Every structure is written in structure tokens, then in C-alpha cells.
Amino acid sequence: MKNIQLVFIVVLFGIVAADITVNKEKRCSCPSFIKSECDKWYDCKWSETSCQEKECKDYTTEDKCSGDCQWKGGKCIDEKKECEDMPNEESCSNFAGCGWKDNKCIEFTQCSDFIVSKAERCNVLRGENDERCQAKGVSVTTLRQKHLVVATGFQCENKVYVNCSKFVTEATCKGEATATAKCQWKSDGKCYAFELKTCRDADGFNSMCDPKYCKKDGQQCVNRSCSDLTTQALCTSIPKIDNNKAILCKWGADNKCTNAIDTTHLNEQTCNDVTFGSYHWVTNTCQQCASNWILSIVSLIILVAFI
Template structure:
């Protein structure tokens, strides 16, 4: 038992001294916000003394009426959009899991069931199990044949992925290897399925060390750090490679940017903005929302219990 407690304390100490990771997908709930924060978020509204989550009826424009809401007869109502509610091919193509067929919007069936007016609309079709589509390649030799294809529509078919290893030159090393990876030429003279999940994945691939997340260190591609940010204006946060999280940065008295170990340097104006809404201003300090840190602590307790 003592060993478990020791491990738990070590983990908690590690958290206290670790970098602050901002999860952009874990925004605070509307009731957590003070008035100035509440007014920044389109799905929140200030009501006399508190911040509340908006209801469907609170959205007055169609572009904000989304999710479990639907725009009908000039109003946003509490009704989730279904394929059958989409009035035209364009709106149908923009709703996940739907496709345009026989002048109506239906739930996705098979790629080959759909004939679309624009080739790129085949690319957005997708089944629930992840099967993607592509426009069927049609050989045309004359301008008249091209016009006929456009007039008749583009037939969709199942997405065909490339076997990157079959390409023997940099010029031919192209195409999608999977739903998330593309064929890319490596310095060893071979073609590989490439996907940037960590900066080190780009070792040996020309031009693939994305400067937004990574930096070159000789022949290696490594993570950027807050110390790479050279001005106070830029020293706010640094996005991680999946772009759903960021590392919080802090500008020091030595005029250098470092990784922040807490959010106490943020004020009422910057607290909510720089943390993408995952922190809020409370009792004159910038704090992580309770729902977020409680989940983190609970996860740790469960982890320690099984050690």
C-alpha cells in the first residue's frame, strides 16, 4: 500500500512540474465563464448574472444553426438534420453519411450508387465503417466526350489506395496510401506510405518536417519548443502535431520564451483566449475548468489502483 501511495505522489509531483498541455477539444462549459468570456463563444449567452448554453431558438442565422439544431422556415429549431432534410445536392454533400441519388438525399449505401454533378463530391462520400469514395476514371479523347461526361454526371466508386512500394522514382511516388497517409519519396531512394504523427516520422523525407510543429536538427526532424519563439507576441502557446493540443508558453523577465508550468501569468483578458477556452477566470486567477482537471485526477487514481 505504501508503494502505491509513493507512486501516486511521484505522479502528482510530475504533473505539478510538467508542461501545461492545452486540450483544444476540452473547452469549459458555458456556466464556467464570466461575462467577458461568455460573450466570446457563439454557443453561450449571458443571462443577467450567469452564462448559459444557447438553445436552438437562440441562433438567428442559418450558419450557426448546426449540431442537433436545424434551420427551417427562417428559424432554428430543436431537430437534428437528417439526410432527407437536405433540399439539394450541395447541402446533401456537406452532411456526413449522406449522398445525392435520384434527385434526393439518402443515407450512404455504396459508392457505386451515386452519380454526382461535381467529381469532388465523390471524395466526401463515406460509409460508417470508413469506406471512402472517388470519382470513377473515364477515358475521354475529344472535347465532345468531355462535355458529355460533365453533363451526365460523375460516377462514384470505392476509393483505391496506392501500393507506394511499387513506385521506383520520385516523380511517380504520388497518391493516397491509406485514408490518412500519402506516398512520399525518402532519401534512401524508395517510396513509402508517409504520415506525420510525430516529428521524427519525417526523418529522411525531404520537405516533410512541418515548420509549424517541428524543426530541423541536422538530418533529424524534432519537436519545436517554446524557446524557439523569439518575440513576446508569439510566446503564447505552441501547437502539437495533431493540432488538437498545444503547449502553454510564458515570456520571462529575461526576454526569453519558456514552457509554462502553470497559467498564473495569464490575465482576465488572455486567460480564456490563449487556452482556447479550456481555462477560465475565477477568484482573480486563470484556472483550468474543474470538469477537466477532475477527469485527469480520476484517470490517475484508476491507473494507480491497478499498479
């Protein structure tokens, strides 16, 4: 037990002293915000003395009326959109889990059930298990009218993936290997299924070292760091490849950008913006929202319990 407690203390100290990573998908809830923060978020509203979640009726434009709300009769109402609410093929194709069939929008069943007017609309069809579709070649179903052949659509079929290793030249090294990986030519003269999960994955792939997350260091592709940012205006955060996260940066008295280990450099104006809403301004300090902090502690306790 003493060993577990020691591990817990060491790990906890490491978290406190470590770089700050913020998750853009773990934004604070509206009630956590002060007024200046509340006004920045489209789904929050200030009501007399506190920030609250907006209701469907609070959205006055169709583009903001989403989620469990639906735009009907020129206003946003409390009614979740379903496939059957999509009025045409285009809107149906853009709505997850739906497909256009027999002039109506239905829940996705299987790729072969759908015939679309544009080949690319097969590509956006998705099943519950992320089943993907593609247009069946360039062929179309036809309808004969007055001895003329009229195209009525593109038949969809299950997505066909390629075996990248079969390609022996850079020119032919193309196509999708999986739902997330594509064929890319490597400097060793072979074709591989490539997916950028870490910067080092791009070693040997000439153009795949994504400058948004990574940088070239000789022949290697490595993570960008705050020190790569050379102006104070840009010294806010560095995005990470995984899970929509970012590392916070801090501009120092030496006019250099470094990784931040706390949020004391942030103020009421920058706290919420720089942390993508995952921190808020309270008691004159920039603090992580309680729900996010509790989640981190719970995760840590679970980790230690299994050591």
C-alpha cells in the same frame, strides 16, 4: 499498496511540475465562464447573472444554426438536421454520412450506389466505418437524347489505395496509401507510405517537416518548443501534432519565451483566450475547468490502478 501510493504521489508531483498541455477540444461549459469570457463564445449567452448555453432560437443567422438545430423558414429551430433535409446535391455532399441519389439526399449505403455531377463529390462520401469513395476513372453514365450522348454524372466506387513501395522513382511516388497516409519519397531513394504522427517521422523526407509543429535540427525533424518563439506577442502556446493539443508558453523577465509550468502569468483578459477556453477566470486566478481537471485525475487513478 505502499508502492502504488508512492507511484501515485510521484506521478502526481510530475504532473504539477510538468509543462501545461491544453486540449482545444475540451473547452469549458458555458456556465463556467464570467461575462467577459461568455461573450467570446458563439454558443454561450449571458443571462442576467450567469452564462448559459444558447438555445436554437438564440441563433439569428443560418451559418451559426448547426448541431441539433436546423434553419427553417428564416429562423433556427430545435430540430436536428437529417440527410432528407438537404435540398440539393451540394448541401448533401457537404453533410456527413449522406449521399445524393435519384434527386434526393439519403443516408450513405455504399459507394457504388451514388452517381454525382462532380467527380470530387465522390471523394467526400463517408460511411460509418470511414469507408471512402472515389470517382470511377473519368467515365460517366450517359443518356441518349436525339442521337446526342449527354453526361449525367460520375459513378462512385470504393477508394483504391496504392502500394507505395512499387514506385521506383520520385516522379512516380504519388497517391494515397491509406485514409491518412500518402506516398512520399525518402532520401534513401525509396517510396514510403508517410503519415506525420510525430516530428521524427519526417526524418529523411525532405519537405515533410511541418513548420507548424516541427523544426529542422540538422538532418532531423524535431518538436518546436516555446523557446523558438522570439516575440512576446507570439509567446502564447505551441501546437502539438496529436489530438488538437497545445503546450502553454510564458514570456520571462529575460525577454525569452519558455514552457509554462503554471498559469500565474495569465490574467482575466488572456486566461480564456490563450488556453482555447479550457481554463477560466475564477477567484482572481486562471484555473482549469472542474470537469477537465476531474477527468485528468480519474485517468491518473485508473493508470495507477493498473501498475
